[in-house]
Amino acid sequence: MPLRRSLLVRLLATSVLIAVCSVAATTWLAARTTSSAIQQEQGQLLSSDTQIYDTLVGYAATHRDWTGVSPALRRLAERTGRRITLTTQGHRPLATSAVSVAALPTRASAVVDPLHTDAALLPGTAADRIDPRAVGPYRLTAAERKSLHIMAEKIRYCMGGPSGVGTLVEAPSGRTSLRFPDGMLGGTDKEYGCGADQLSAPVRSEIGPLTRLNSMVNDCLAQRNQQPVKVGLDFVLSVSGDTAAAQSCVDTARRDQLTPYVAPAALLYVTTPAGSTAAPGFRFTSANTARLAGVAGLVLLVTVAVTVVVGTRLVRPLRALADAARRPVQEHQRVPVTTNDEIGYLAAAFNDLAQRRERVEGRRKAMVSDVAHELRTPLSTIRGWLEAVQDGIATSDQALVDSLLEEALLLQHIVDDLQDLAEADAGQLRVHPEPLRVRDLLDQVATAHQARADTAGVSLTTRVDGDPELSGDPVRLRQVVGNLVSNALRHTPSGGTVTLRARRTGDQVAIEVADTGTGIPAEDLPRVFDRFWRAEKSRNRRTGGSGLGLAIVRRLTEAHGGTVTVASTVGAGTVFTVRLPV
Structure with a gap:
């Protein structure tokens, strides 16, 4: 990497430039403002402040409030050339000699209270500090x-x-x-x-x-x-x-x-017409200027040294990140997190990204394997029968055509499911919501699966509390409930029951598909919505489908802004619950 493009060099150059500018500005400001700062720290007031304080204490001693004090403030301001402002002790403006109240200093010049006068501003004040004009x-x-x-x-x-x-x-x-x-x-x-x-x-x-x-x-x-x-x-x-x-x-x-x-105690602010408490006239001597310049040079030297040390330590983890990023993707390189600052957060984010990339790569390989496995069976069946007919071993009759059509439909079903999931992953899955009654939705699904339930010897019933309505895509929602019912019928033995229930809970409609089937082990529940996953390790399609139905259910439910959950007890049955916003 060229030296001029090095992050360390640019960081040092920028830091030194900033340090020089800041020190120069600080030196200039200090030379202009140190006089007022010294006087403010020592508590010095201008000679006119005593006159202002005495006049306002006399006014407070002879009036019950500050309502008419503005003319007196303006007269004092004309005589002294100062801006005079009175506020309550809660810093609410009472009166000012200017046209409007400007920004005030952080500290008041004095507290005007005829019952607690300031002996430093009123020489000869009695021991009780009560102004004699307060009668x-x-x-x-x-x-x-x-x-x-x-x-x-x-x-x-x-x-x-x-x-x-x-x-x-x-x-x-x-x-x-x-x-x-x-x-x-x-x-x-x-x-x-x-x-x-x-x-x-x-x-x-x-x-x-x-x-x-x-x-x-x-x-x-x-x-x-x-x-x-x-x-x-x-x-x-x-x-x-x-x-x-x-x-x-x-x-x-x-x-x-x-x-x-008497008038209530008030805070007195005496400033210049520009709003500053500084008193003019102070100037630095040559010795003070040289001393300030020496301090500024020392600050600059320390700033550069600290910047070099900090910059070197800052660039070290960045170089480690750059080296890790240049490694081949297959290595999934990690970097140590040694700090708790932005660099540490960046290193942690890099490690998290590498870990997620590793997981995505693993899932991609697993999905390719699963897709190949799912497509191999129907394709092998179709190829085998077609070769048998070609070799004259089998006869192309109606039964063979029906069998090949069933395998083709199964293959088409898998491809359609994969297409739906691909659209969902790409954010292109569209729903077309319209008002619909949940009772009609469940009745349509039950009617479509009634013949299969009768064949399997399973009782298929619906139960709806009230007459809930919602806005959703009727085709997609029938697909959601249909996949759940199909899954329930597949895992419910003869003599069992599959129940479709619906009710409104607050601003949601809950649709439940409950069966009395074999149930799902607790350790398998977190994976039921994963693609190509089936509880049967043999992956036998006679006892399990393609492994995409529940994944599609979750995606379609999320597209409607809802959620789907599952609860199951082995040997007792399973309940899938879809919650959709009204």
Whole structure:
């Protein structure tokens, strides 16, 4: 075989080409994308992400859902130049700054949840991680806000005169408080008696939610066998005992109380306008580029070495298959199956093909022998009588003519049977189905064989349950049932019974031919439908036909889409069952 046509050379050349292309492409892609991969692994975010996160957490803290967040997303996208998408935790889109939702990264940039804020994105977050803008039922009415603001102004004026002391600060709930300069504590008010303590007292809108909060906290503490506490508007406890457990109950109760007033947690995806999470600006240095090129060269070298080893091992069984295929057909060469891959499957298929070819060859030889044996007897008889007449030993009378005609008809019957089987084997056996009644079919077969049954002293009866109908070729089906009846009459002694039965079972019609004859041994049942096979080893046609009848029965039944089975007991009888689709 020329080297250029060798499978090994072509395999190696193809593998090396693929390896070179893949390594080159990988190197190029790595040089363009390694920057974003490194930044993503290290958890780095762009500076604009903090602004986006803070804005969306504030929105979630002041709204019960995300219905109207789209305008805010578009404004943020215009300021930051990023694409912003919000989805539920089940990855169902909620809103996006773009016209439509594009493909999203596998990992979200952050989880927007005002009740569990991210301290890394919101510096200065309280220990409970609850955003202070989530006030829920603690939001004051306009009248209460105004009243507290006036009170704070009066206290501030009282404590410092026209210039005042401290700064007025309004919380997200609308409550106004005084922020004092460094060094001035609550004792300052005791010196002036201005009533600053009144600013920390709950107003009417806060009394109900604060009462419910205390009830929830104390229920939690009771389950932990802790003493009850009283929670104020600052939601910070300073009690004896397990302070952490008490504060945990306060935080849990606050989250339960605020949940109906804030938007549900959402996944935040911040990407470039093109949909990538990569941040621009990273470039490889010359050293990094050289290092990447060295790694690529090493990968290429390893790929070529592995390809050589694998290709050599791959071609070895293929060469064994080629050598076996070139051997003469008579040798029926086999190849060892050494692998469990495609080559192993090919070797197993080759062995199976060789085995089937060997079986077919054996069957062909056996069939030629059987056909010669079957045709020899009638031809020998015809030749012998004709030579006897020619030599003047026998007289050509009517009896001799009838005998020769019977032998010719037998010879014609064998040839017709072989023709039917040949058409079936070639897939050219045609049936012409038409609606027919099974009762009429069995009656016609019984009538055709009644004279032979009377001569043999056998009772031939039919029994049909109901009136089943089917679609089939009446001529071929009469041939099927007729062959079975003929076979049954041949093996049933005088005084016996042959019964034709039919019934419908589901979407099939079952036709049974049962006899009370000699039966078939169990070891012979698998071969009853083989061609030229007879239970009588002597192959005597007086006790057995040509050996083709049952083979034709099976072929004609299969042509109708049905099946034929046999059950027999030696000395009791045999039942052949043909099942045909309605």
